[in-house]
Amino acid sequence: MLRAAATAGFPARLAATRPWAATAAATRVGVAGAEARSPLFRAVRCGRVPVPVKRVCFCSDDASGSGSEAEAAEGAEAEGGEAGEGENASSAIAPASLRPEDCHTVIALPLLQRPLFPGFYMPVYVKAFLVPTAYIALYFPQDPKLLQALVENSKRSGPYAGAFLVKDDEGTDPNIVSNSESESSIHDLKGKELLKRLHDVGTLAQITRIQGDLVVLVGRHRVRITDMVAEDPLTVKIDHLKELPYDKDDDVIKATSFEVISTLRDVLKSNSLWKDQVQTYTQHMGDFNYPRLADFGAAISGANKLLCQEVLEELDVCKRLKLTLELVKKELEISKLQESIAKTIEEKITGEQRRYLLNALLKAIKKELGLETDDKTALSEKFRERIEAKKDKCPPDVLQVIEEELTKLQLLEASSSEFSVTRNYLDWLTVLPWGDYSDENFDVHHAQCILDEDHYGLADVKERILEFIAVGKLRGSSQGKIICLSGPPGVGKTSIGRSIARALSRKFYRFSVGGLADVAEIKGHRRTYVGAMPGKMVQCLKSVGTANPLVLIDEIDKLGRGHWGDPASALLELLDPEQNANFLDHYLDVPIDLSKVLFVCTANVIEMIPSPLLDRMEIISIAGYITDEKIHIARDYLEKNTREASGIKPGQVEVTDDALLALIENYCREAGVRNLQKHIEKIYRKIALKLVRQGVSNDPTRDITIMEANEKPASFDVATKLEDKNSNNSQAEDVSVNLNPSDSSLENINAVFLTTASEIVDKSVEKVVVNESNLGDFVGKPLFQAERIYDQTPVGVVMGLAWNSMGGSTLYIETAKVEEREGKGMLVVTGQLGDVMKESAQIAHTVSRAVLQEKEPNNPFFAKSKLHLHVPAGATPKDGPSAGCTMITSMLSLAMGKSVKKDLAMTGEVTLTGRVLPIGGVWFLHFFFASSLVGIYMICVNTLYCFSFEISGSHVSSK
Ligand SMILES: Nc1ncnc2c1ncn2[C@@H]1O[C@H](COP(=O)(O)OP(=O)(O)OP(=O)(O)O)[C@@H](O)[C@H]1O
Numbered sequence: 027m028l029r030a031a032a033t034a035g036f037p038a039r040l041a042a043t044r045p046w047a048a049t050a051a052a053t054r055v056g057v058a059g060a061e062a063r064s065p066l067f068r069a070v071r072c073g074r075v076p077v078p079v080k081r082v083c084f085c086s087d088d089a090s091g092s093g094s095e096a097e098a099a100e101g102a103e104a105e106g107g108e109a110g111e112g113e114n115a116s117s118a119i120a121p122a123s124l125r126p127e128d129c130h131t132v133i134a135l136p137l138l139q140r141p142l143f144p145g146f147y148m149p150v151y152v153k154a155f156l157v158p159t160a161y162i163a164l165y166f167p168q169d170p171k172l173l174q175a176l177v178e179n180s181k182r183s184g185p186y187a188g189a190f191l192v193k194d195d196e197g198t199d200p201n202i203v204s205n206s207e208s209e210s211s212i213h214d215l216k217g218k219e220l221l222k223r224l225h226d227v228g229t230l231a232q233i234t235r236i237q238g239d240l241v242v243l244v245g246r247h248r249v250r251i252t253d254m255v256a257e258d259p260l261t262v263k264i265d266h267l268k269e270l271p272y273d274k275d276d277d278v279i280k281a282t283s284f285e286v287i288s289t290l291r292d293v294l295k296s297n298s299l300w301k302d303q304v305q306t307y308t309q310h311m312g313d314f315n316y317p318r319l320a321d322f323g324a325a326i327s328g329a330n331k332l333l334c335q336e337v338l339e340e341l342d343v344c345k346r347l348k349l350t351l352e353l354v355k356k357e358l359e360i361s362k363l364q365e366s367i368a369k370t371i372e373e374k375i376t377g378e379q380r381r382y383l384l385n386a387l388l389k390a391i392k393k394e395l396g397l398e399t400d401d402k403t404a405l406s407e408k409f410r411e412r413i414e415a416k417k418d419k420c421p422p423d424v425l426q427v428i429e430e431e432l433t434k435l436q437l438l439e440a441s442s443s444e445f446s447v448t449r450n451y452l453d454w455l456t457v458l459p460w461g462d463y464s465d466e467n468f469d470v471h472h473a474q475c476i477l478d479e480d481h482y483g484l485a486d487v488k489e490r491i492l493e494f495i496a497v498g499k500l501r502g503s504s505q506g507k508i509i510c511l512s513g514p515p516g517v518g519k520t521s522i523g524r525s526i527a528r529a530l531s532r533k534f535y536r537f538s539v540g541g542l543a544d545v546a547e548i549k550g551h552r553r554t555y556v557g558a559m560p561g562k563m564v565q566c567l568k569s570v571g572t573a574n575p576l577v578l579i580d581e582i583d584k585l586g587r588g589h590w591g592d593p594a595s596a597l598l599e600l601l602d603p604e605q606n607a608n609f610l611d612h613y614l615d616v617p618i619d620l621s622k623v624l625f626v627c628t629a630n631v632i633e634m635i636p637s638p639l640l641d642r643m644e645i646i647s648i649a650g651y652i653t654d655e656k657i658h659i660a661r662d663y664l665e666k667n668t669r670e671a672s673g674i675k676p677g678q679v680e681v682t683d684d685a686l687l688a689l690i691e692n693y694c695r696e697a698g699v700r701n702l703q704k705h706i707e708k709i710y711r712k713i714a715l716k717l718v719r720q721g722v723s724n725d726p727t728r729d730i731t732i733m734e735a736n737e738k739p740a741s742f743d744v745a746t747k748l749e750d751k752n753s754n755n756s757q758a759e760d761v762s763v764n765l766n767p768s769d770s771s772l773e774n775i776n777a778v779f780l781t782t783a784s785e786i787v788d789k790s791v792e793k794v795v796v797n798e799s800n801l802g803d804f805v806g807k808p809l810f811q812a813e814r815i816y817d818q819t820p821v822g823v824v825m826g827l828a829w830n831s832m833g834g835s836t837l838y839i840e841t842a843k844v845e846e847r848e849g850k851g852m853l854v855v856t857g858q859l860g861d862v863m864k865e866s867a868q869i870a871h872t873v874s875r876a877v878l879q880e881k882e883p884n885n886p887f888f889a890k891s892k893l894h895l896h897v898p899a900g901a902t903p904k905d906g907p908s909a910g911c912t913m914i915t916s917m918l919s920l921a922m923g924k925s926v927k928k929d930l931a932m933t934g935e936v937t938l939t940g941r942v943l944p945i946g947g948v949w950f951l952h953f954f955f956a957s958s959l960v961g962i963y964m965i966c967v968n969t970l971y972c973f974s975f976e977i978s979g980s981h982v983s984s985k
Pocket of ligand 1: 480481482483484513514515516517518519520521522628629630659663664698699700703
């Protein structure tokens with residue numbers, strides 16, 4: 027098997043990619059002084075063509091004919107001797123007795139990778155077994171017979187063989203390194219088949235040594251195969267080829283050779299690898315001549331084998347030089363590319379290294395100058411500084427924990443995960459406002475002002491808050507209390523919480539517990555968890571920076587029921603004044619005093635608040651607003667805020683009282699004012715668009731522009747302008763006309779002018795008026811229609827009151843007689859009534875009968891009449907017992923033939939004995955009905971009434 031001679035000291039990689047390099051390494055001899063001796067090397071290094079000097083050449087030189095055979099043999103022996111130093115001397119080849127020119131029959135050696143050039147060495151291995159690695163099977167087939175024949179042949183007739191490049195299989199890319207498969211296939215070929223695969227032109231190679239399976243060849247001159255003599259090993263007849271005669275002084279040849287040398291020199295400059303090779307080769311090159319230069323260039327280039335074979339086959343020296351020039355030029359390009367790649371990579375590496383070094387240097391310098399300590403020390407110092415300021419107020423056990431953690435921090439590796447856990451823990455511990463309380467303001471008048479400033483009405487609520495402040499003033503400190511504001515959405519619970527904080531000069535923090543299911547949100551995670559965080563209360567203290575803030579816990583009635591513990595119980599610990607002086611957060615692991623925190627909770631429905639929590643709270647109910655209050659809130663608070671927020675000036679818009687009333691009655695009937703606020707915002711957005719479309723800009727810079735225009739010394743025809751401004755409102759900027767620099771009373775004129783200009787700006791805008799008639803343009807069609815369907819309620823029809831999701835509404839209860847006959851007394855009900863309401867209707871029927879019996883004992887109406895009771899809006903399901911008294915009144919009205927007052931509505935459950943039960947949420951209904959239907963009275967309040975009915979004139983009503 028065949029192996030490249032990648033000898034020690036020469037990288038195998040290089041041997042694989044540049045066979046000539048491997049050759050050089052295998053044949054390296056002492057090169058000291060070679061550079062100085064070699065004319066070609068000097069030529070290449072200096073860029074000048076040296077004068078050809080006759081000298082003894084290492085190998086035969088057919089082209090120049092210089093050097094005797096004896097000398098060549100001597101050189102070969104010297105080489106062989108040196109290379110084989112310390113090895114078996116019997117393996118050395120005896121000096122050739124036969125002159126190369128006399129050698130006409132040679133063993134043909136197939137070369138797979140590159141042709142052998144005259145004057146160059148090529149080591150080959152001839153092995154009897156297959157080496158599976160393609161990369162070392164470079165030059166020679168494995169063939170025991172061949173090796174034997176070569177040895178015998180060299181002893182018998184002379185140490186010569188023919189080295190011929192193998193042709194590629196058809197369709198094979200010559201640029202792709204052949205694999206061991208194709209190599210092994212060539213070794214299977216014998217005789218003519220092998221001959222067919224060889225290039226005709228090759229090199230007569232002198233076998234300088236055979237040592238074991240290593241055969242060292244040196245190229246002598248070109249030969250051509252003429253015939254086959256023997257098949258195994260393949261022996262061929264050859265013709266000796268000589269270069270065509272050429273003129274040494276021919277300009278083209280000279281110029282081409284100069285260019286080759288100059289290119290070689292350039293390559294040499296950029297490629298240090300080449301320098302080595304050139305040194306090695308040039309010392310054995312012998313005299314300089316053109317054909318040798320061409321061979322040299324081609325041989326050391328990394329060109330593919332076909333291009334090299336082309337050079338080998340070319341006998342015209344000038345053409346050969348040109349071919350070589352192409353190859354070395356390509357080599358130069360590759361060399362440049364190599365250089366740039368190397369440079370880029372080097373830059374990248376050195377850039378990073380440089381930055382690293384500079385950073386390290388900078389750190390060291392800063393440390394040396396005391397400008398910066400290392401990370402750990404800096405951190406510790408930061409934490410110590412923070413806690414130093416609070417040392418007096420901070421509880422001793424907390425100080426001890428901090429100290430321990432700081433010591434631990436110093437011992438930990440900065441890159442360890444525990445370091446970051448400790449650092450975060452210390453960060454939280456030191457940032458909390460230990461014992462840091464804000465000064466409270468117990469001025470009742472001041473608080474009253476603030477509460478009135480922020481909210482209209484709510485007298486009870488404000489009174490309760492003032493009481494709380496008064497107690498705080500007398501005690502000297504306000505105790506941590508839990509106030510719970512309950513009421514429908516949008517009645518101002520959250521905003522009152524904010525106002526209380528402002529009134530007391532406490533910091534305000536709000537968090538919602540609606541849907542909160544994880545106890546860790548309140549109590550924090552244990553520090554051992556990845557990404558652990560303290561609970562909401564600790565976060566609150568960090569964010570407000572004082573230990574006595576007002577904390578608003580929103581939507582407490584919507585607290586979730588968690589899988590990870592019970593949030594309600596956790597909240598209990600937080601809110602309970604008995605427990606919260608030592609509130610323990612899982613993350614912080616040291617007790618925090620929350621007893622000075624004022625907790626305000628909000629809830630829509632207090633029934634939904636867990637009872638242990640409710641037990642500890644002081645409930646303040648906010649019922650909702652009646653129409654009158656809503657108008658005030660809308661006018662004085664919502665409209666004002668919205669106008670400012672939308673950048674509209676007060677003079678540019680007017681929303682009439684009618685419009686506000688219509689808005690409240692037909693669009694925003696709910697208890698709160700959030701929806702009303704949204705509608706007002708909608709109106710103002712539309713007005714803003716309208717104003718901008720009219721070309722209005724409330725940008726203050728426009729006024730300044732006008733003022734600047736007036737600062738010029740100029741006179742102004744005020745009378746004319748005043749006339750003009752009324753006739754043309756869009757000319758605010760055109761006021762600097764009729765300027766007369768000679769006018770003496772400029773100041774006065776300018777003053778008038780400024781007033782005029784601002785008036786023009788104001789007057790140029792058409793005021794937008796929103797009234798009842800155009801309200802629909804701003805907020806769309808009304809959502810609610812008037813519920814009154816009778817101007818005068820007929821006999822058997824009574825207005826009732828009902829509760830719904832919007833708060834409440836009125837509904838009519840109608841009773842009609844279907845037929846009257848003896849024994850037909852019965853009741854039919856319709857109107858999607860639920861079971862409770864149906865039962866209520868039956869009760870009403872019985873009670874009515876009893877009442878009529880009592881009032882008009884002779885009236886047989888109920889005994890004889892089949893009645894139909896209907897509650898209109900049949901598509902809406904209705905249920906509940908509270909329509910009892912309304913139904914009785916309706917039936918009695920029919921029975922007695924007397925109508926009910928038109929402005930009378932009622933509600934209340936009636937027992938079978940005729941007693942009216944208290945109604946839940948009467949206050950609620952009161953507000954709605956009083957706000958929506960003027961003149962309707964409620965007859966049932968929270969006290970227990972005995973049912974009676976009154977007939978006044980032609981009317982009937984219950985009492
Ligand atoms: N009496 C009032 N005077 C002035 N503005 C009020 C009044 N009541 C409510 N508002 C305003 O109504 C808006 C809604 O109030 P807020 O958000 O406090 O309602 P809420 O009761 O907390 O509602 P929810 O239960 O949905 O949280 C706020 O802009 C608030 O300023």
